[in-house]
Amino acid sequence: MNSEFTKENNETSLIFAKPSINEFKSIINDIATNPNVLSLKNRVQHKNKSRYYHCLCVSFYTYAICKKLKLDYVSAARGAMLHDFYYYDWRDKKVEGQKKFHAFRHPRIALNNAKELFELNELEQDIIVKHMWPLTLKLPAHRESYIVTLVDKYCASREIIRLLRKKIKFL
Numbered sequence: 001m002n003s004e005f006t007k008e009n010n011e012t013s014l015i016f017a018k019p020s021i022n023e024f025k026s027i028i029n030d031i032a033t034n035p036n037v038l039s040l041k042n043r044v045q046h047k048n049k050s051r052y053y054h055c056l057c058v059s060f061y062t063y064a065i066c067k068k069l070k071l072d073y074v075s076a077a078r079g080a081m082l083h084d085f086y087y088y089d090w091r092d093k094k095v096e097g098q099k100k101f102h103a104f105r106h107p108r109i110a111l112n113n114a115k116e117l118f119e120l121n122e123l124e125q126d127i128i129v130k131h132m133w134p135l136t137l138k139l140p141a142h143r144e145s146y147i148v149t150l151v152d153k154y155c156a157s158r159e160i161i162r163l164l165r166k167k168i169k170f171l
């Protein structure tokens with residue numbers, strides 16, 4: 001999808017720089033309601049959270065940060081929503097190498113899956129394929145892609161910390 005983002009420097013752009021849930025929903029609506037993407041609700045990402053929830057979390061924070069920084073928040077939110085668009089269970093020990101190589105290969109798998117269903121611009125593709133940087137050696141080509149790498153790690157850490165807290169409470 002071509003982004004309709006335009007850089008504005010006038011006063012009104014400051015008002016519209018405020019993130020809004022409704023705007024966020026309209027940006028990712030076709031992706032978030034696609035049946036294949038919805039199937040990620042049944043895929044566990046970090047034990048207690050689905051992959052869908054994780055992608056939504058990364059996408060929303062990315063949208064809010066990029067909007068504040070006057071970057072291309074439309075493409076950034078869309079790319080972020082698709083950054084972990086793979087269907088398999090990376091913990092599945094029955095599949096040889098699944099867990100071991102997952103971190104390196106799932107960005108490319110996610111990109112291929114996303115390309116089958118959506119028209120992606122260059123920024124959206126860069127976000128998906130580089131989101132595991134610095135594990136994926138090639139440097140992200142855009143500021144928005146760097147933001148996704150950071151937000152992804154932040155959301156993943158938050159999901160894991162919540163899980164640990166629950167476990168500790170249980171003990």
Ligand SMILES: [Fe+2]
Nearest residue numbers: 083084106131
């Ligand atoms: Fe990932």
Ligand SMILES: [Fe+2]
Nearest residue numbers: 054083084152
């Ligand atoms: Fe992720």
